Amino acid sequence: MFTGIQEILVLVVIILGILFLPRILNRGQEKKPADIKPAFMLSGKLRAAIAVSILWPAVLAALMQPWKKNPVPFFYLGLGPVALIWILYWVFIGFRRNRG
Numbered sequence: 001m002f003t004g005i006q007e008i009l010v011l012v013v014i015i016l017g018i019l020f021l022p023r024i025l026n027r028g029q030e031k032k033p034a035d036i037k038p039a040f041m042l043s044g045k046l047r048a049a050i051a052v053s054i055l056w057p058a059v060l061a062a063l064m065q066p067w068k069k070n071p072v073p074f075f076y077l078g079l080g081p082v083a084l085i086w087i088l089y090w091v092f093i094g095f096r097r098n099r100g
Contacts, residue, residue, distance in 0.1 A: 049089070053082045 042050075057078040066074035 049085075053086065056082055 060074060060078035064074045064078070066078075
């Protein structure tokens with residue numbers, strides 16, 4: 001009857017030791033602030049390019065209303081330049097990384 005209670009008490013002591021022992025041992029040490037750096041930072045130019053990439057098709061869609069008329073000119077004038085500029089940027093960055 002007492003062996004079951006002893007096993008439970010031993011488990012409780014082990015769990016409490018696992019939880020509280022690191023805190024007790026690290027009391028004298030100062031905590032160092034962690035320098036967290038974002039994995040990817042956007043520059044101002046890249047943010048502007050993303051904003052223009054969203055606004056250009058939106059403004060052209062409001063002006064051309066491709067859902068009422070023929071949508072093909074909207075694809076050429078609204079989405080085409082955005083896609084072309086991002087493809088050229090992607091190729092340019094690839095050449096610049098291989099060079100340096």
